[in-house]
Amino acid sequence: MKDLWGRFKAWWTTQDVFDVWENTREAREKERKEREKEWFAACKEQERQELRDRFAMAALTGMLAYPHGVAMPEQIAKRSWDCADAMLKARGDE
Numbered sequence: 001m002k003d004l005w006g007r008f009k010a011w012w013t014t015q016d017v018f019d020v021w022e023n024t025r026e027a028r029e030k031e032r033k034e035r036e037k038e039w040f041a042a043c044k045e046q047e048r049q050e051l052r053d054r055f056a057m058a059a060l061t062g063m064l065a066y067p068h069g070v071a072m073p074e075q076i077a078k079r080s081w082d083c084a085d086a087m088l089k090a091r092g093d094e
Helices: 002-011 013-063 073-091
Strands: none
Touching: 013 073
16 A cells, blocks of 8 residues: 555656646636636627617607607617617727
8 A cells, every 4th residue: 555655646746747737727727718708798798789779769769759750660760779870880889
């Protein structure tokens, strides 16, 4: 048993074991950074969609307050989204 423990200790203290552990740690860190980057991108996209919704609501409110020229609800809805997209484009958030 002592011989087995001695061999295990000798194996464990070799540089190869530490290199494997270090590479695994680096791989986990890289994976974590990738997930974090994806999460931030998803948050940014969600924030952009919420801003688009707010712009569309503002445009819709204005169109409903002064409904001249547009009669169909589908047209009003489409035009409000078009206005929201134009506002995002003017803002630089295409």
